[in-house]
Amino acid sequence: MITDTESAQAPQRILITGGRAPVALEWARLLHRNGHQVYVAESSRYHLCRVSEAVLASFQVPPPRQQPQAYLTALKQLIIQYQIDLLIPTCEEIFYIAEGLEGLQPYCRVLTPNIDTLHHLHHKGTFIEQVISSNLAVPITFPVEDPSIDSYDYAVPDQAGNTFVRKPVYSRFASNVIMPRESRRISAPNKQSTIPTLSTTTQIKATNTKVDSPRWIAQQYIKGKAICTYSIVHQGVVIAHATYTSDYRTSRTGASVYFEAIEHDQAYTWVCQFVQHLHVDHQQTSNSAFSGQISFDFIEEDSTGILYPIECNPRATSGIHLFQRQDQLVQAVIDPDSCVQRRQVIMPNIGTARVLTLPMWVAGFKYNRSTQDWRYWWKSLQQATDVVYQKEDRKPFGEQFRLVMQAYLTSRAQRISLTEALTYDIEWNGKENL
Template identity: 50%
Template sequence: MTIDQNILITGGRAPVALELARLFKAAGHRVFVAESAEYHLCRVSSAVEASFRVPSPRHQPQAYIQRLAGLTGELNINCLIPTCEEIFYIAAGLEHITGCRVLAPCREILARLHHKGDFIDWARSLGLAVPETTLIKSAAEWRRIAGIAAADGEQRVYKPAFSRFASKVILPGKDNAGTRGYKQGQTAPPPGISAAAPWVAQQYIRGTAVCTYSIVHEGSVVAHAAYDSRYRTGRSGASVYFEHLDHPAALEWVQRFAGATGFSGQIGFDFIEPEGGILYPIECNPRATSGIHLFTPEDGLTDALLNPGMLVQTGEVLIPRSGRKAMLTLPMLGCGLKPGAGGWSNWRRALRDAEDVVYRKNDPRPFREQFRVVYAAQKTAWQHRISITEALTEDIEWNGEA
């Protein structure tokens, strides 16, 4: 058991941050939240002692770090836990946050994992099977690579090297709302492609999507969950339904990668598993991911975050044991319009059996807060002429900036 601690969580807008806050509260810890958005899920949660609005990490990184450093001292914080892409800004300012443990590796490691081309290169160098992936740094390279793929009849997935929630992914034979109508084989590149804002062309592999969430300490996996991705926002967007998979091969892959890299922190991977059983990594999210929703207080996830060395010594890997199924109800309802290969009956069964990750009887206010979050994001989307998905992270995302 870990003694009661003061925890500071950043990225309070994210459902995973709310989940962590509730888990820490249930374990007897005191939870505080720092968030740059005016409205966010943790702001009104009964699991949170106090919420503090801080400068935008993307637009005011120095002021952001200064405020976090101040809060860690004022609140006697024992552990600061980033959950979203603000982790990149925190990692860049680690030397300014003293007196508490910060669950973030150096930014160089984070950047290598976050970059969709560099991550694949790293996995390949470790002898892991990977999809063919090519970095595209100019409009001319785009035309050449797309033209070759079209001439050879090969299918490719195109996406920015720095992106999230598949907001601009171009899949074979489909437009994507974030790509302004670009299609496979079209010669015109997306706007803004450059060495500073590269894209990748990745081999399209048919198969089953598998996602993971893990906590790793100095190369050892101490907590792990695998889950499928059958219901998403759109054809290729973020998962909105989470059901634990007993997938030993996924755990073995993560253990191999973590052991070879010596990584510490929270990390998630997206895989494609074709018939034949080989797992192909598609991308990495070096931060908290939705697998957190599969854990209950009884699973002890907070110990993996606060005292991972103990689990390393025992060799134990914490996994979800309750059989809990979870979902984001509002986007899950939208999935009913196009329920996919499983049809209406499977979608209705999933909707019936899963728990909403936001609503709790003993903590109902975050459910209402999410409507304020969406409304604020819609205003940001109008202002910047971006999608609402992009607007949700506009002030915290990191795209390779120095």
């Protein structure tokens, strides 16, 4: 935690997108408490920020996935009309904003790198390639066909004893992930030729198969502990960072609902090394180093302690909930240059715990199987504070129910899952969708 007092600065006008997400609400509250004026642009009729006391005004805009150009036009109009100083995307609408970055940057600062950088981080295959180029360990990863037509049974161990998870290269909340135990046993006469020949040392630093599948990858299943990070980076330097565990999820592989800050030097060092090697190639960018929000999911292998990256989210994630006002996270986006100059790394207090209470109850009833499970669950719930509910800003808690009901209606109309419905109008699945 940084204990220095925040330098005096004139209040800024901040526009936040993705107002349905708890991370957007967290940003709004942090910025408001530090004296800044907060506006929100969101395509959903109901969203958490709509009723928050921290938000000066909320605007409904066209859905970025279905109407990307109209969405960008609406943002530009809001930026000009309200003289916005900084635009902070929080969810996957960031990809559409990055695609129109050149049209927005003349009017305000935008907290995102360019679309090519975001794409290569978001794509689960090309992300692994970038990790390899940074000389860091990776799980065995290679492209596969659509699992509905793939003849290989990834539940059957290969010659090195590895089994494999299959996942779409574009996904969120671990949707459509197929774990090894879920695979069907199918005859595979030539299966040894299906798996690339790779080193089986504890740190795999090179592959002989380029991951360029447009839809699916297979990835080595690693037994270990899930570790997550959230960082803010400015010109290749980490200026804010949180490492946290996520013991409870909406499903076995789904979105986290419980977050606890931990000390993990290896994870922090890994992030620093990766972003130092991550360069932005863009003719409009004077500095080629990465700047923006970036998050990673890891598995810390039980037997070796090696940290294996699973995926990257180049945007805000739940780690932001672990920061409090006194931690000065706002300084990292309002005046990032000063953080770099003073070599500040803003971190939350170790042991800080936050929870999404409603899905936490769902997770408890779905997965607690013993008295011991319930005791640990209850202890975790008691020590955490709710992400959405705050005594001085209560309305967003009730708004959750409107948001879920709206997503339910969308799921019925589009014949998709409730989780998919929550991001139906903002998700980004490759450049071909633009």
